Amino acid sequence: MSKEVRIKDIGKPSKQLIKLRLEDLMKLPPPYDKPGEEPEMTEPKEEWREKYITELDGYIAIDVPFEKPKTKEEEQRLIQRFLEGLKKLLDKENNWTFLQPLLLSLEFCAKCQTCNDACPIYLSSGKKEIYRPTYRSEVLRRIWKRYLTPAGKVFGKFVSGDIELNWYTIARLAELAYRCTLCRRCTQVCPIGVDNGLIAHEIRKLFSQEMGVAPKALHELGTVQHLRVGSSTALTPEGFKDIIEFIEDDIKERTGKNIKIPVDEKGADILLIHNAGEYLSWPENPAAFAIIFEEAGISWTLSSELVGYDAVNYGVWYDDVQLARIARKHVEVARKLDVNRIVVGECGHAHKALCVVADRVLADEYNIPRESCMPILWDIVRKKKLNLDPEKNNFPVTLHDPCNMVRLMGVVEPQRKILREICPQFREMEPHGVYNYCCGGGSGFAIMTSMNFPEWRNKVATRMKFKQILTAFQDCIDPSIKKYVCAPCSNCKGAIRDMLDHYQATMKCGIYYGGLVELMVNAMVDIEEPFIEMF
Amino acid sequence: MLTPLQISSYLAFAIFVVVVVWKFVKYATMPIHLRWELYPVPHEPEHEHGGSFFEHQNIWQLERKHDKLNELKEMFEEMLFIKRMFQNKRDLWYVSWPFHAGVYLILVWLALLFIRAVLVIAGVHSLVPIADALIMIAGAIGVIAATLGCLGLLIKRVGSWELREYSAGVEIFNLLFVLAVLLTGLFAWIKFDPNFNIAKEYMLSLVSFGSQPMPELPKPILVHLILLELLFIYIPFTKIAHYVGKYYTFHTVLWEDAINKPGSEVERKVKRCLQFRVSWSAPHIAGRTWAEEAANPKLDVIERWKP
Numbered sequence: 001m002s003k004e005v006r007i008k009d010i011g012k013p014s015k016q017l018i019k020l021r022l023e024d025l026m027k028l029p030p031p032y033d034k035p036g037e038e039p040e041m042t043e044p045k046e047e048w049r050e051k052y053i054t055e056l057d058g059y060i061a062i063d064v065p066f067e068k069p070k071t072k073e074e075e076q077r078l079i080q081r082f083l084e085g086l087k088k089l090l091d092k093e094n095n096w097t098f099l100q101p102l103l104l105s106l107e108f109c110a111k112c113q114t115c116n117d118a119c120p121i122y123l124s125s126g127k128k129e130i131y132r133p134t135y136r137s138e139v140l141r142r143i144w145k146r147y148l149t150p151a152g153k154v155f156g157k158f159v160s161g162d163i164e165l166n167w168y169t170i171a172r173l174a175e176l177a178y179r180c181t182l183c184r185r186c187t188q189v190c191p192i193g194v195d196n197g198l199i200a201h202e203i204r205k206l207f208s209q210e211m212g213v214a215p216k217a218l219h220e221l222g223t224v225q226h227l228r229v230g231s232s233t234a235l236t237p238e239g240f241k242d243i244i245e246f247i248e249d250d251i252k253e254r255t256g257k258n259i260k261i262p263v264d265e266k267g268a269d270i271l272l273i274h275n276a277g278e279y280l281s282w283p284e285n286p287a288a289f290a291i292i293f294e295e296a297g298i299s300w301t302l303s304s305e306l307v308g309y310d311a312v313n314y315g316v317w318y319d320d321v322q323l324a325r326i327a328r329k330h331v332e333v334a335r336k337l338d339v340n341r342i343v344v345g346e347c348g349h350a351h352k353a354l355c356v357v358a359d360r361v362l363a364d365e366y367n368i369p370r371e372s373c374m375p376i377l378w379d380i381v382r383k384k385k386l387n388l389d390p391e392k393n394n395f396p397v398t399l400h401d402p403c404n405m406v407r408l409m410g411v412v413e414p415q416r417k418i419l420r421e422i423c424p425q426f427r428e429m430e431p432h433g434v435y436n437y438c439c440g441g442g443s444g445f446a447i448m449t450s451m452n453f454p455e456w457r458n459k460v461a462t463r464m465k466f467k468q469i470l471t472a473f474q475d476c477i478d479p480s481i482k483k484y485v486c487a488p489c490s491n492c493k494g495a496i497r498d499m500l501d502h503y504q505a506t507m508k509c510g511i512y513y514g515g516l517v518e519l520m521v522n523a524m525v526d527i528e529e530p531f532i533e534m535f
Numbered sequence: 536m537l538t539p540l541q542i543s544s545y546l547a548f549a550i551f552v553v554v555v556v557w558k559f560v561k562y563a564t565m566p567i568h569l570r571w572e573l574y575p576v577p578h579e580p581e582h583e584h585g586g587s588f589f590e591h592q593n594i595w596q597l598e599r600k601h602d603k604l605n606e607l608k609e610m611f612e613e614m615l616f617i618k619r620m621f622q623n624k625r626d627l628w629y630v631s632w633p634f635h636a637g638v639y640l641i642l643v644w645l646a647l648l649f650i651r652a653v654l655v656i657a658g659v660h661s662l663v664p665i666a667d668a669l670i671m672i673a674g675a676i677g678v679i680a681a682t683l684g685c686l687g688l689l690i691k692r693v694g695s696w697e698l699r700e701y702s703a704g705v706e707i708f709n710l711l712f713v714l715a716v717l718l719t720g721l722f723a724w725i726k727f728d729p730n731f732n733i734a735k736e737y738m739l740s741l742v743s744f745g746s747q748p749m750p751e752l753p754k755p756i757l758v759h760l761i762l763l764e765l766l767f768i769y770i771p772f773t774k775i776a777h778y779v780g781k782y783y784t785f786h787t788v789l790w791e792d793a794i795n796k797p798g799s800e801v802e803r804k805v806k807r808c809l810q811f812r813v814s815w816s817a818p819h820i821a822g823r824t825w826a827e828e829a830a831n832p833k834l835d836v837i838e839r840w841k842p
Contacts, residue, residue, distance in 0.1 A: 006700060051839075065839035074842040081842075084816070093811035096566040096825075101788045104562070108780030111701040112631070114624040138701055145703075161703035167842075187573055191619040192777055193784025198571065212817035212837040220836045224819065227832050320569070321813065321820055324829040341593070355589060359795045360569045361829060363806045367797050369595045376592060410574040410587020434574045434585030 005129040010139050010172050011164035015049075017130060017172060018057050020456075024126035026463055029470045030477065031508060038503055041459060044452055052451070053171045057130065061178035062207075063216050063450035066171060075167050082170050083147055085210030086140075089202055090148070094209075097320045097361075101195060102202050106141050109134070109194045115186035120437045120464035121179060131460075133186040133196040136176045139163065140199055174213060177203035181442030181461060182317065183403045188435070201443075204318040214318050217448045222314040223322035227329065231276040231310035232447075240309045243279045244302070247287045254287075255527045261290045262301040264337065269299035271339040272373070273330065273354075275347035275490035276310035277447075282493065285346060288517035288531065291524075292377070296385040301337060308333030311344050312490075313353035317443045327358030331366045341369040343376060346515045348402030348489035349442075352409050372405065374488070377517065378414035381421055388523040390422045392530070395482050397423040397519070398472040400465070400496065401436035402489035410434075415488055415516055422523045423486075429472040437464045439487065441495025457495065458502040466499050469511065479510035482534040488516040510534075537745040540752075540760070544741055547764035554771035558779045562787075566811075567804040572792045577609035578602050579792075587792065595796060606790070613785075615639070630691055634684025640677030647673060648734055652742035667735075674731055678724060682717040689714060709775055716766050719759035727753045 005018060022041050032038060044058045051065040069075040088094040089102060111134065116122055119133045129135060138161070145152040145160035152160040163169070180200040187195040208214040216222075226232040235243070244261050251259050262268065272293070278285045293300050303309055307329040315323030334342045344351045355370045362368075380386060399419055405411045412433050419426045429436070439446070440462025448457075473483050487493045496513045505511045512534045522531040575585035578601040588594055612618045617635060620628045651666035689710045692698045728734060736750040737760075752760065770776055795801040809826040818835035821828065 064837065067839060067841050069842040078842040081816075088815060092566055094814055096808045096811055097569045098571070100562060100565040100568050100783065101571055103565075104780050104784050104788065108774060108777045108784070110774065110777060111698060111706065112620065112624060112627055113697050113701070114620050114627070116697075117623065132697075134701060142703075155705070158704040158708075161701075184573055187789070189619050189623040191613065191617050192781050193789050194780075195571075195784075195788070209815040209817050209820060211840060212819065213840050219819075224834045224836055228834055321815070321825075321828050322832075324825060325832045328829045356570050356572070358569075360567065360801065360805045361809070361825070362795065363802055363809060364797070367795060367802065369593070371592060371594055372589050375590055379592065407574055407585070408572075409589050410572075410576065410579065410581075410585060411589045412574070412584050412586045413581070414590055 006162075007135065007138055007142065008162040008164065010176075011166050011169040013168055014055070016055060016058050018128055020057060020125065020128070020459070022459075024128070025459060026124045026126060026467065028463070028467055029474060032470065032503065037508075042452060042455060048451055053175045055168060056172045056175040057128075057179075057456070059453055059456040060175070060451045061215055061448060061453050062174055062213060063453075064213055066174070066213065068171075069167055078167060078170060079165050081211060082165070082206070085206040086144060086148060088210060089206055090144075095202075095205075095320075098198065098202060098205075101198050105137070105194045105196070105199055106144055108192050109137065109141065110192060111138070112191065115190050115194075115196060118185040118189045120183070120185070120440070121181070121461055124460050124463035130176065131179055133180070136173065136180070136203065137194075137196045137199040139169070139173055139176075140203060143169070173203060174207050176200075177207070178215065178443075178445075178448075179456075181403070181438045181440065181445060183438035183442055184407065185435070185437070188407070201317070205320060208319040209321060215444065215448050216450065218314045218318050218444045219322070222312075222444075222447070223319065223326060226307060226310060226312065226314070227322075227325060230306040232312050232314060233276045233280055233310065235276050235279065235310070237304045237306060237309070240276075240279065240304050243283065244304075247279075247283050247290065250283065251287050251291060254529060254531065255291065255521075257291060257294075257527075259290050259294050263304050265301035267338050268301040269340050270301070270343045270376075271308075271334045271337055271341070272300050272302055272343050272345060273308070273311035273350070274302075274345035275312050275350055277312070277490045277494065278345065278347075279309075282490070282515065284518055284531070285515045288515070288521040289345060289373075291521050292380060292386065292517055295524075296380045298376070298380075300343075301339065303333045303337060305333050305336070311347050311350035311354065313350060313358070314444060316349055316353040316357055323353065323358060324361040327354060327361055328366060330354055331362055331368055331370075334368055335365060339368075341371055343371050343373050345373050346488040346490065346517065348404035348406075349491060351402075351411070352404035356409050372409070372411045372414075374405075374411050374414035377520065378417050381418050381520070386520065387525040388422050388520070389525045390424050390523060392523045392525075393423045393519055394425060395484060395534075396425045396427065396473055396476050397484045397486055398427055398429045398469065399432070400429070400439060400469075400485055400487040400489075400492055401433060402487070402492050403436075403438050403442055405489060406436065407434045415486075418516065418520065419486065422519060427472055429468040437468060439465045439489075439492040439495040440499065441491050446491040446494035446498075454498060458499055462495055462499040465496070466503060466505070469496075470505075470509070473509065473511065477509050479508060481510050483509070483511050484519070484532070484534070485511060485513040486516055486519060487513055538749055540757075541741060541745060541749060543764055544760070547767040551767040551771055555776060555779065558771060558776065559782075562779070562783045566808050567801065568788070570792065571788055573789045576790050576792055578606040578790065594794065599794075610785070613781075627691060630684050630687025632684070633680040634688055637677045637679070637681025637684055640673045641681060644670060644673040644677050648731075648738040649742060651735060652739040655739055656743055656747075667730075670731055670735070674724070674734075678717060678721050682714070682721050685710060685714045685717055705773070709773055712762075712766060712769065713775070716759065716762045719755060719762055723753075723756045723759045727756055
């Protein structure tokens with residue numbers, strides 16, 4: 001067990017609090033159990049150290065330059081600003097959205113450490129102290145107690161524990177909020193129900209909502225671009241329409257089917273919203289949805305209106321105000337189209353953001369039903385609205401459970417029922433369902449690609465998922481046997497794509513990945529050529 | 536005529552009750568928060584696999600069914616046996632569970648002392664021997680289990696790096712305080728009051744508001760009683776009162792999944808919160824109400840953070 005870092009060390013002036021080494025990380029199953037099978041770890045560049053926060057572990061999630069104070073007065077201003085933000089987190093009007101859950105988690109943690117071994121990042125890192133799920137929570141708790149509670153002001157260390165609030169503490173805490181994927185496995189096992197994932201989420205909010213500091217991929221290029229341009233991918237309404245035409249042509253070419261994808265059709269039953277990343281990186285996924293929905297006779301439409309063609313809502317990871325804005329835009333689009341309900345495609349966080357979390361930022365005419373695509377897809381399979389031949393999917397398949405859709409929303413069985421029906425070699429990874437591990441790309445990590453952050457993601461955050469996948473396929477790990485990881489979520493697919501690339505697992509083990517609807521179309525009897533390409 | 540000791544007993548109990556109620560009220564009157572449930576949610580009919588109503592279509596038309604029995608089962612398993620710790624942190628459970636079970640039995644013991652006093656005052660003497668037997672069982676097992684558990688918790692808290700590092704001084708003090716109360720109680724029971732007769736008489740004097748005589752208290756029992764009163768006053772102000780938090784974390788956060796349907800109570804509460812003013816200082820926030828901020832976004836960003 002790593003004991004080199006103490007809680008009070010968060011404020012220790014030093015170049016870097018910890019350094020990760022390959023030999024310390026969690027061991028992987030064959031063929032990665034031998035040295036030299038995975039890339040070495042790198043050092044942060046010196047020029048990064050001047051502009052960004054490398055004082056935690058050398059990795060950079062916050063790619064907005066974060067200036068170090070040059071004088072004591074500047075440091076005091078930073079401290080005051082941070083404390084102002086913390087006060088607002090504990091204020092009814094500014095943080096009604098999470099006040100009760102946050103206070104409960106700050107006030108009642110028994111520090112029993114029952115949660116530790118539930119955290120894939122803590123385990124994958126070789127139990128590095130700063131990644132212990134209670135570490136960042138305890139830092140925030142001590143600051144809160146010391147500076148903002150009467151007991152802390154009177155009794156000091158005796159009630160708050162040892163902590164010093166300075167630039168190092170604040171800067172490291174900002175980075176540390178982005179070393180947790182908000183998967184909330186730790187909360188599942190806590191005897192008191194304390195939520196360390198929520199505390200990480202609230203720290204992110206403090207930095208974003210008070211200081212305007214958040215990873216560019218989430219804020220400037222994420223929610224801000226989403227609201228300005230229409231999509232966090234920078235896809236414009238015109239670009240979207242072009243892609244739809246391309247997808248229609250591609251469907252014709254690959255399947256021989258003439259499908260006119262409905263766009264902006266008023267009065268449809270369903271407004272289907274995909275993560276716009278699908279259109280750019282995996283257009284076969286919206287294509288497969290179109291084939292299935294048309295074949296099954298579903299009344300549906302896509303939207304080409306600003307924000308309406310991108311289901312993502314990065315606000316759910318770091319900023320409640322941005323969350324509310326994007327959710328509101330999504331339902332505005334649905335209202336204009338006069339649909340009965342919004343259905344979210346294969347995107348986990350969009351599921352949770354629109355159906356669960358944003359449920360309580362909508363009211364009156366902006367409150368319309370929002371649902372998952374999974375029960376509809378299962379209904380189509382169950383009622384045999386498609387002619388499917390499971391033999392066409394006769395290769396090993398395992399299922400990844402996107403945290404946002406499964407553990408945090410309870411959509412567990414429909415996708416499994418489909419796979420059991422159409423994939424003869426389907427096998428569960430362990431653990432699975434609501435106890436499955438995060439892909440490692442959760443809470444924005446999949447799209448955060450600045451500087452050396454992808455290395456941390458691939459080495460630490462996705463390591464547990466990689467181990468699970470390898471273990472699930474150990475009986476057929478030979479690369480000549482093509483295998484498929486079904487990940488019904490865009491961000492999970494992104495993380496798994498990068499993971500397979502980083503470990504060269506497609507070449508070494510024959511592992512491929514994709515969504516659920518692709519497997520359904522691949523099994524359709526009247527489509528001659530394989531829809532899923534594994535080569 | 537009430538003695539100062541009896542008055543202090545009433546006061547300690549009253550402070551305990553008032554502060555605990557205040558804590559419950561504090562959390563109960565907080566604004567509604569965004570939904571943040573975590574599956575499995577035990578009242579969902581599909582709880583076996585962790586499923587929710589989202590596994591169905593047309594959720595607004597769906598007739599929601601709640602498996603209240605399973606929710607109670609889950610609740611009692613967690614309350615009585617600390618199930619999550621048993622499954623995930625067995626070494627700590629071996630001391631935590633005896634401690635908690637012991638404390639529950641001591642609370643039962645106190646309740647039985649009260650009931651016995653009421654029976655005596657009401658003249659229902661036939662039931663008193665039953666109460667006496669139960670008092671003996673609950674008191675004896677309770678104080679032994681709680682003392683051993685508390686001692687074990689203290690050893691763990693101090694001896695294990697991962698527990699000690701995360702504990703402030705007050706958390707060690709809390710255990711020492713509870714242990715002091717338990718050890719003096721254990722000593723008083725074994726040495727001076729093996730049948731809890733003094734405890735029974737003292738409770739009778741309290742319940743009868745002094746009309747029944749207060750027993751002579753040997754000094755060790757007096758010390759124990761004063762410590763116990765101080766503990767009663769102290770508990771609600773500390774994390775020892777985590778039972779308050781546990782109720783809310785499970786019932787109003789992790790298992791709370793009410794849909795915001797038009798015209799519902801949830802919607803009424805949400806609408807009130809949307810009128811709260813946002814005063815966050817980031818450049819993309821304009822200081823309007825939540826509803827206004829959502830409707831008309833301001834989208835300024837900073838290029839770099841400067842102190």
